Structure formats: C-alpha cells, structure tokens
Amino acid sequence: MVQASSLTSADFFLKRWTVDDYHRMISAGILTPEDRVELLDGQIVEMAPQDPPHASRIDDGGDYLKALFANRAKVRVQLPITLAPGSEPEPDFAIVRLDENRYRDRHPQPQDVLLLIEVSDSTFKRDGSKPALGGQRTHKAQIYARAGIGEYWIVNIKKRQVVVLQDPQDGSYQSEQTFTKNDQIAPLLLPDVVVNLRHLIL
Structure with a gap:
C-alpha cells in the first residue's frame, strides 16, 4: 500500500x-x-500576488506603452489572450493589432499579437528565462513559443534588465538578448516604434 x-x-x-x-x-x-x-x-494556475514595485511597473508601464503605441496598436493590460487548445494566460502587457471590433467577441489570439511583455520579480522562473543558466526556457516562454508568439520581453525588476526572446522554433525561442535601462529597442513587428526601457524598468 x-x-x-x-x-x-x-x-x-x-x-x-x-x-x-x-x-x-x-x-x-x-x-x-x-x-x-x-x-x-x-x-489552472494561481497568479502570484503583486507587491508594490510590481504594481507600480504595471501602472506606469501601461501608461507609457499606451501613449507610445497610440494609433499603432492596442495595449491590453493584464487581460487574457487565447492560445488554443489549453492556455489562456494574462500577460502584463499584450500589444495587439489595432481593431476594436475584433476583441468584442473573443480574446486576442496568436495572429493578433505583436508583442508580449511580462514584469517579473518573484515569478521570474515561471515567466521567462534565466540567462545565467544558459538561457534555460521555462513555462510561459515555452507556451508562447509553441503558440508562435514572435516576440516576448521579460522585465526583470530586481536585476533592472529586459530579456528579449525572439524567433520561436520547435517550442522554444532561438534568440535571447539582455538589455538594460539605458537601452532603447524596437519590436520586430513595429520597427519604427522605439521603446525606452527606462520607462519599463524604473
């Protein structure tokens, strides 16, 4: 027994x-x-509670991204995206194609997503990768890569870095780069929109 x-x-x-x-x-x-x-x-996974630093990054980062992507894309803050058949995560920021009517009857799907961004502190292992361990992929990064999400950023509050994952193939991202608060980068699918990472990290 x-x-x-x-x-x-x-x-x-x-x-x-x-x-x-x-x-x-x-x-x-x-x-x-x-x-x-x-x-x-x-x-069905319980989301980690938000401490003040995390909540502040979501609040301020959301304001910045909405202003930056105005008239170019829609910024959804902590709302679901549907990744069939068994995933419906709620990323901190989903930058999706600009079409108000498209999302009245359904959540955005992979073909709608231009960029996903997660703000990470205690949830870093689940949300993304750990470059110090040779780019080990973890749960959410694998889910997004399998769904064909072309670009996924992880804002690491504690290290004040942004990890950029691109080029999903066979369930994992083939490209991983790390940037700091002094860097400015543009999403692959919106190359003329430059994001000042200071507004996401600080």
Whole structure:
C-alpha cells in the first residue's frame, strides 16, 4: 500500500482543461475575478500576488506603452489572450493589432499579437528565462513559443534588465538578448516604434 505522505503529482494523471472548459467554469461562477488564476497548458494556475514595485511597473508601464503605441496598436493590460487548445494566460502587457471590433467577441489570439511583455520579480522562473543558466526556457516562454508568439520581453525588476526572446522554433525561442535601462529597442513587428526601457524598468 502506498502511504499518502509519499504520493506526488507524478503518481497521478492530472486532467488537462481546455479553454472551453475554463470559460464554462467562469460562466458558471466556479472561477471569479477574485481567484486571480490563468490557464497554462491545461492547468489552472494561481497568479502570484503583486507587491508594490510590481504594481507600480504595471501602472506606469501601461501608461507609457499606451501613449507610445497610440494609433499603432492596442495595449491590453493584464487581460487574457487565447492560445488554443489549453492556455489562456494574462500577460502584463499584450500589444495587439489595432481593431476594436475584433476583441468584442473573443480574446486576442496568436495572429493578433505583436508583442508580449511580462514584469517579473518573484515569478521570474515561471515567466521567462534565466540567462545565467544558459538561457534555460521555462513555462510561459515555452507556451508562447509553441503558440508562435514572435516576440516576448521579460522585465526583470530586481536585476533592472529586459530579456528579449525572439524567433520561436520547435517550442522554444532561438534568440535571447539582455538589455538594460539605458537601452532603447524596437519590436520586430513595429520597427519604427522605439521603446525606452527606462520607462519599463524604473
């Protein structure tokens, strides 16, 4: 007989939820906005609470990006994007194609996404990569790469760096570059819009 204390998640077959399942739970009131969860690879994952530095970067960064991309793209702040069949993450910033009517009946999908940005502190392992470990890819970066999201930035608050991941192939990003607060960079799909990273990091 297996002792209960020795069981791990590896001993079970976990049900993987689809995006449709997830939406039905929300419609039925099983999941509410207060739950602060997102669907990642078929699993309902609790989002980390926001400390003041993280919340400040979201607030100020959102204002900056909305002004910067005005009339060029829509900036969605901590709202869902649908990555079928089993992921519906809520990235801190999703820069998507500018079409108000497109998102009234559905969330943005991979073909709508121009750039994703996550602000990371305690969630850095889950959100992105760790260049010090040879560019190890982790959960969200893998999900975005598999979905074909062409560019993903991770703002590392503690190190005051921005990790830029590009060129998704076979479920991982082939290009990884690290920038500092003094750098200015332009997204691949909006090359004439230059982002001053100081406004995202500080």
